[in-house]
Amino acid sequence: MSAEHDHEHEAESCADYLERIIYLIDNELDETDCSIVQAHLDECGPCLRKYDLERTVKAVVARSCKESAPESLRSRVLVQIREVRVRITE
Structure with missing residues (x-):
């Protein structure tokens, strides 16, 4: 068995774990x-x-989601959304 074949088999085996790693981070797996x-x-x-990277990304996103945008930014974004909606409906 070649090293290339071992790597392909390992990658295939690891692919089975990728979704479960996310569930592990989210505490959604049974014991x-x-x-x-x-x-x-x-x-x-x-x-x-990959686990460490996903965990870090989730932590940064969670920390970022706790912050509120300034009211002036929120207002500008809402105006732009309305303008886009008007253009789409026309």
Whole structure:
């Protein structure tokens, strides 16, 4: 078996975990699935890096969503949305 074949098999196997990694981050896995995904992360550097990246992105987005836009910006955005709606309906 070639190294290329091993890499293809590993990538295919990891693809099965990508969605479950998101569910793990969101605490949406049952205890058994959580253990299975965690075991894979313990053994797979590329998936662990993806997990860390996803977790970081989610944390930054969550932190950013807590901030409110200034009222002047909100008003300008709403005006632009209305202008676009008028153009679309015309």
